[in-house]
Amino acid sequence: MAVLTPEWTAFLYLVAAVCFILALKGLGSPRTARRGNLIGALGAVIAMVVVFLSTELDNLALILGVIAVGTIIAVPASRMVKMTQMPQLVALFNGVGGGAAALVALLELEHSVSFGAYLAVAFTVLVGSIAFSGSVITFLKLQELMPTRPIVFIGHAAVIVVLAVVGLAAAAIIVLPEAWLAGVGLGGLKWSAAVAGLGVGSVLGVLLVLPVGGADVPIVISLLNAGTGLAVAASGLVLNNTLLLVAGTLVGASGSILTREMAKAMGRSVTGILFGAFRGASSAGSTATSDRPVRSSSADDVAILLGYANRVVVVPGYGLAVAQAQHTMAELAQTLEAKGIEVVFGIHPVAGRMPGHMNVLLAEANVPYEALAEMDEVNPQFKTADVALVVGANDVVNPAAKTTPGSPIYGMPILDVQDARQVVFLKRSMRPGFAGIENDLLFDQKTTLLFGDAKESLTKVLGAVKNL
Amino acid sequence: MEAITLLTFFVLAVFIGFEVVSKVSSTLHTPLMSGANAIHGIILVGAVIVAGSADDPLTLVIALIAVLMATINLVGGFVVTDRMLEMFRGRGSAPAAREGSDA
Numbered sequence: 001m002a003v004l005t006p007e008w009t010a011f012l013y014l015v016a017a018v019c020f021i022l023a024l025k026g027l028g029s030p031r032t033a034r035r036g037n038l039i040g041a042l043g044a045v046i047a048m049v050v051v052f053l054s055t056e057l058d059n060l061a062l063i064l065g066v067i068a069v070g071t072i073i074a075v076p077a078s079r080m081v082k083m084t085q086m087p088q089l090v091a092l093f094n095g096v097g098g099g100a101a102a103l104v105a106l107l108e109l110e111h112s113v114s115f116g117a118y119l120a121v122a123f124t125v126l127v128g129s130i131a132f133s134g135s136v137i138t139f140l141k142l143q144e145l146m147p148t149r150p151i152v153f154i155g156h157a158a159v160i161v162v163l164a165v166v167g168l169a170a171a172a173i174i175v176l177p178e179a180w181l182a183g184v185g186l187g188g189l190k191w192s193a194a195v196a197g198l199g200v201g202s203v204l205g206v207l208l209v210l211p212v213g214g215a216d217v218p219i220v221i222s223l224l225n226a227g228t229g230l231a232v233a234a235s236g237l238v239l240n241n242t243l244l245l246v247a248g249t250l251v252g253a254s255g256s257i258l259t260r261e262m263a264k265a266m267g268r269s270v271t272g273i274l275f276g277a278f279r280g281a282s283s284a285g286s287t288a289t290s291d292r293p294v295r296s297s298s299a300d301d302v303a304i305l306l307g308y309a310n311r312v313v314v315v316p317g318y319g320l321a322v323a324q325a326q327h328t329m330a331e332l333a334q335t336l337e338a339k340g341i342e343v344v345f346g347i348h349p350v351a352g353r354m355p356g357h358m359n360v361l362l363a364e365a366n367v368p369y370e371a372l373a374e375m376d377e378v379n380p381q382f383k384t385a386d387v388a389l390v391v392g393a394n395d396v397v398n399p400a401a402k403t404t405p406g407s408p409i410y411g412m413p414i415l416d417v418q419d420a421r422q423v424v425f426l427k428r429s430m431r432p433g434f435a436g437i438e439n440d441l442l443f444d445q446k447t448t449l450l451f452g453d454a455k456e457s458l459t460k461v462l463g464a465v466k467n468l
Numbered sequence: 469m470e471a472i473t474l475l476t477f478f479v480l481a482v483f484i485g486f487e488v489v490s491k492v493s494s495t496l497h498t499p500l501m502s503g504a505n506a507i508h509g510i511i512l513v514g515a516v517i518v519a520g521s522a523d524d525p526l527t528l529v530i531a532l533i534a535v536l537m538a539t540i541n542l543v544g545g546f547v548v549t550d551r552m553l554e555m556f557r558g559r560g561s562a563p564a565a566r567e568g569s570d571a
Binding site: 020041047056058060063066073079087090106221235239247249253255265356357361363 | 471474477478481482483484485486488489490491492493494495496497498499500501502503504505506507508509510511512513514515516517518519520521522523527528530531532533534535536537538539540541542543544545546547548549550551552553554555
């Protein structure tokens with residue numbers, strides 16, 4: 001139904017765009033974040049109502065039916081996913097968004113006339129399909145359905161270059177005037193070129209993400225997210241729709257900044273993350289072998305170490321989250337504090353699987369916000385800490401990031417747990433962390449290991465502390 | 469719409485995008501990424517327009533796939549972000565009191 005005049009349509013799109021701006025702004029502060037997200041959702045609802053009321057649409061029943069199906073898939077998936085698996089769900093959502101943008105651009109090709117519109121189609125098809133397949137690979141890596149280590153095959157870089165050239169050639173066919181193309185015998189190929197662009201982009205997305213090492217995957221999700229934003233913006237150009245243009249650009253711009261911030265928090269450069277694996281041997285410390293002796297101990301010993309400490313810094317990692325041990329951890333911290341022991345949580349910027357992920361998980365367990373200290377804040381405190389309790393974390397406390405230039409995590413800022421008087425690791429096994437490298441700190445004199453599932457170990461330690 | 473108008477929108481949106489997320493603590497990087505992710509699900513508007521003007525079966529099928537994907541992105545994105553942020557509420561006594569009015 002076209003019951004809305006173009007003026008009202010434009011006005012309501014403006015309202016929706018303002019909602020999106022307020023949403024991003026609100027998401028920047030813990031107090032306003034939830035409201036911000038709801039304002040964003042309101043903007044989306046306004047935009048959807050407007051599109052149905054302002055456009056003459058065929059196939060209305062089918063469209064509404066498919067939207068209903070999508071909602072029925074999306075809501076339970078988002079409500080039921082475990083908080084630990086949230087990053088990969090976000091990656092999937094991002095991927096389907098990119099895919100949708102690519103398909104929209106493909107279909108708009110036949111209605112496009114101007115040079116700008118063709119350029120936007122070419123861009124959206126390529127970037128959207130890269131975002132789609134790249135996100136699928138990040139999902140598989142985070143879900144550990146495929147190896148998390150960087151995967152590089154012989155000729156990998158060359159294949160990427162060849163595909164990029166083919167992609168650009170397809171883009172050129174889409175963009176160049178039909179008359180000119182017909183002149184050189186390439187007439188009528190625009191549609192085929194766009195379909196080829198979809199295929200090339202999809203393969204490129206896979207090949208670009210495969211070499212990315214496990215710990216860097218979240219940054220790539222953010223980068224792909226920004227890419228999808230730009231693809232949506234470009235599809236706004238194709239459709240002459242200002243809301244898509246503005247919303248997509250907002251996401252593209254804020255996503256780029258966010259990607260840079262995340263990379264900075266990990267001491268990485270975005271190009272290093274994407275292409276680092278091609279610059280040769282990121283040797284995983286071949287001299288280090290897992291059969292070196294370690295000092296493992298019992299829950300009672302750990303309880304004594306903790307119970308007679310003055311200051312304890314807890315470093316929670318992904319292992320804590322997978323074991324769903326955050327509640328037990330919170331209780332242990334409360335018990336220690338009741339004994340007059342100061343407990344601080346040192347949160348690495350990428351603890352968990354994404355920046356801020358661990359904060360979400362600990363907030364879920366009602367750990368007070370003030371007890372969570374960010375890396376810069378907590379690092380000087382390790383020197384005065386009696387015990388650093390590392391629960392299910394490994395890469396973020398690996399001194400190799402400072403001491404071993406060849407290591408894949410070299411340069412990543414770490415929590416300086418080695419400065420604490422005693423270090424206790426609660427670990428499931430000697431298996432290396434997400435980045436796939438060994439941690440020399442495990443073999444250090446002052447390190448004690450308690451093997452087992454984080455939740456079981458913490459429960460035992462908690463019981464023992466209570467009995468002290 | 470004229471190209472120059474669209475370019476104006478684009479450039480202004482870039483600056484707003486840069487501005488609104490600068491200096492965000494790493495604590496909120498995950499929800500922010502997730503929220504931005506939901507916003508680009510608005511490509512659903514585009515998918516609906518394309519599906520609504522499809523006049524052959526192949527176009528319609530492709531367009532409906534786009535509608536499905538975009539819906540999942542948009543709806544799922546906002547719901548999962550809300551779920552993440554839900555966790556930030558109701559923690560410890562002091563912060564809860566400070567945010568008591570925030571509902």
